[in-house]
Amino acid sequence: MKKHSKIIIFILVLSYLLSGTAFSADIPDDSNVEIVSDEVSAERYARCYDERNYEREFAPGQVFITLKSTTPIVEDYGVLFSEVDVDYVKVISEKFIVIHLVEKTRDSVIDAIDELKDSEYVKFAEPNYRVYSGEAVVPNDEDYNLMNTWHLQITEADEAWNYSTGSSDVTVGVIDSGVSPVADLVANIDYERGINFLDETEPPIDIYNHGTPVAGIIGAVGNNGIGISGVCWNATIVPLKIYDTTNREYYVTGIVEGLIAATAMNLDIVNISYSSLTGDGMLEAIQNYNGLVVVSAGNNNTDLNYNTFYPAALSDECDNMIVVGGSTPYDYRYDLTEQGSNYGDCEVHLFAPGAWIYTTCADGSYRFMTGTSFAAPMVTGAAALVLSYHPDYTTAQVKEAILNSVDQVNALTDLCITGGRLNVKNALLYTPISCGDLNYDWRISNVDVIALARYLENVLELTEHQLSMADMNGDSVVDNTDLDLLAMMVV
Structure with missing residues (x-):
C-alpha cells in the first residue's frame, strides 16, 4: 500500500476515535569454503518447488x-x-x-x-x-468501511480474498476466555470440540470479552451482510476456554491444557493472546504440538531481549511458534501512555495491526480493541488463509510464508526479527524456501552454505531438524550433492 494511503487511513481512524540467533554455532568466514556451482539438473530442486502452483486456477x-x-x-x-x-x-x-x-x-x-x-x-x-486485477474484494458486511477495516487494508487481506477466503477444513484453537455464539461468528465455531477447562459441564462461552474479539479478528464470517469480516472468512474455530470465572484469572496450566487438547485434536493452528512472567512448563506442550502456535508479544512496553515474558521467551526453542507485536495504522509500534507493545529483534518475529482493531464482542456488539492480544489473531487468521490456499503446506512452510513476506517498515527495523509488518496477500502467494535455511533467518545465504560445508567436514554439528532441511534433494542422505544445490540457491 502506498505511503499516502497509509496516511489517509491513519488520519481517518484517528479522527474517528477522537470524535466519540537461533543458530548459535561459531561459523567461520567463507574464505576457505569452496562453493560448487556446476550444472545441476533442475529436477533436483523439486523438493523446494511449490508444486501447488499447478493447482491454482x-x-x-x-x-x-x-x-x-x-x-x-x-x-x-x-x-x-x-x-x-x-x-x-x-x-x-x-x-x-x-x-x-x-x-x-x-x-x-x-x-x-x-x-x-x-x-x-x-x-x-x-x-x-488466470490473472487477477489486484483490486480489493469488498464484502457486503454492514460495518465494512475504511474507518473500521484499516487493519485488513494495510495488510492487503482484502486483496488476498481474490485468491482465497478460507476453508472450514482448517482448524484453529483459540486458547482464551471462550467464544460467544454471536451472529457474525457462530457459523465458524465448533462448540462440539470446544472445551471449558474450568467446568467441562459448561460450554466454552466468553463472559470476559477477550476470546470473542480475538476470534472475530481471525475468522468472523465474511460477506454475510452483517458486521465485519475476519482475516479468514471460513475456518473452523475451536474455543478452548481457560478463564477462571470465579477468580477472574488465567493460569499457565490452562494454556498447557489447551495445547494438549489441541495436540489430541490435531488442530492446525493455536492462538495464545496471553503472556506471563513464568512459563517454562509450556515448553514441552508447545514442542509436542505439531501445528503453528501464534502468541502475542505482550503489552509491557519493554524490550523482550532483556525482559522475559512467556510464552514469547520460548520462541528460540520452539520452531513452530510466531511471536507478534502490535502496530498502528501508520506502521509504528503501538505505544500508549500506560501500555505499549513489547518488542525485541531477537524475540518478536513481526508486527501486525494491534491498535484500534474493530471486532466482535461477547455481547454481540462491535468495538475497537487495542493490544498485542489483537495483533496475534491477525497473524493467526493469515496462517489459516495460507493453509486454506496451500493445504499441503507444513507448519514450517506456513511460518516461513508469513515471515518472509512482510512489508519492510523503517520504524520496525530494529524492533523485530523480520523488521516488518504482516502482509496477508504476500504470505498467501509466497513460495517457501525453507529447504536449506539452516540458521532459521528465513533466507538462503552463504551462512547456510558454510554451515553445511563445516558439517560435512565434521567441524560443526547440526540438529536433526537442520539436517532434514539440508537434505536438498530429498534422498535422506546429506552429502556434497546437497551442498552443490544449496550453493546454487544463494542469490
Whole structure:
C-alpha cells in the first residue's frame, strides 16, 4: 500500500476515535569454503518447488509456451509438438504460443508440460494461469468501511480474498476466555470440540470479552451482510476456554491444557493472546504440538531481549511458534501512555495491526480493541488463509510464508526479527524456501552454505531438524550433492 494511503487511513481512524540467533554455532568466514556451482539438473530442486502452483486456477487444456530463439517459424506449430495431442495452436507472436490440447482438463495440462519441457523448441512450458486485477474484494458486511477495516487494508487481506477466503477444513484453537455464539461468528465455531477447562459441564462461552474479539479478528464470517469480516472468512474455530470465572484469572496450566487438547485434536493452528512472567512448563506442550502456535508479544512496553515474558521467551526453542507485536495504522509500534507493545529483534518475529482493531464482542456488539492480544489473531487468521490456499503446506512452510513476506517498515527495523509488518496477500502467494535455511533467518545465504560445508567436514554439528532441511534433494542422505544445490540457491 502506498505511503499516502497509509496516511489517509491513519488520519481517518484517528479522527474517528477522537470524535466519540537461533543458530548459535561459531561459523567461520567463507574464505576457505569452496562453493560448487556446476550444472545441476533442475529436477533436483523439486523438493523446494511449490508444486501447488499447478493447482491454482488455470485454463484447462491450454499450455502456454515460450519458444526458444532457434525454433523455426512454421505455419502449423502443432507439427513441432507431436508428443502431445494438439487440437490447435494459437500464435501470440514468434516467441509465444498457446497449445490447445484435445483433452480439456487440468490434468492434461500437467501431463503435457511434463512431455514438452524437454522439447528442443521449448524454453518454458507452463499452465495458462488466470490473472487477477489486484483490486480489493469488498464484502457486503454492514460495518465494512475504511474507518473500521484499516487493519485488513494495510495488510492487503482484502486483496488476498481474490485468491482465497478460507476453508472450514482448517482448524484453529483459540486458547482464551471462550467464544460467544454471536451472529457474525457462530457459523465458524465448533462448540462440539470446544472445551471449558474450568467446568467441562459448561460450554466454552466468553463472559470476559477477550476470546470473542480475538476470534472475530481471525475468522468472523465474511460477506454475510452483517458486521465485519475476519482475516479468514471460513475456518473452523475451536474455543478452548481457560478463564477462571470465579477468580477472574488465567493460569499457565490452562494454556498447557489447551495445547494438549489441541495436540489430541490435531488442530492446525493455536492462538495464545496471553503472556506471563513464568512459563517454562509450556515448553514441552508447545514442542509436542505439531501445528503453528501464534502468541502475542505482550503489552509491557519493554524490550523482550532483556525482559522475559512467556510464552514469547520460548520462541528460540520452539520452531513452530510466531511471536507478534502490535502496530498502528501508520506502521509504528503501538505505544500508549500506560501500555505499549513489547518488542525485541531477537524475540518478536513481526508486527501486525494491534491498535484500534474493530471486532466482535461477547455481547454481540462491535468495538475497537487495542493490544498485542489483537495483533496475534491477525497473524493467526493469515496462517489459516495460507493453509486454506496451500493445504499441503507444513507448519514450517506456513511460518516461513508469513515471515518472509512482510512489508519492510523503517520504524520496525530494529524492533523485530523480520523488521516488518504482516502482509496477508504476500504470505498467501509466497513460495517457501525453507529447504536449506539452516540458521532459521528465513533466507538462503552463504551462512547456510558454510554451515553445511563445516558439517560435512565434521567441524560443526547440526540438529536433526537442520539436517532434514539440508537434505536438498530429498534422498535422506546429506552429502556434497546437497551442498552443490544449496550453493546454487544463494542469490
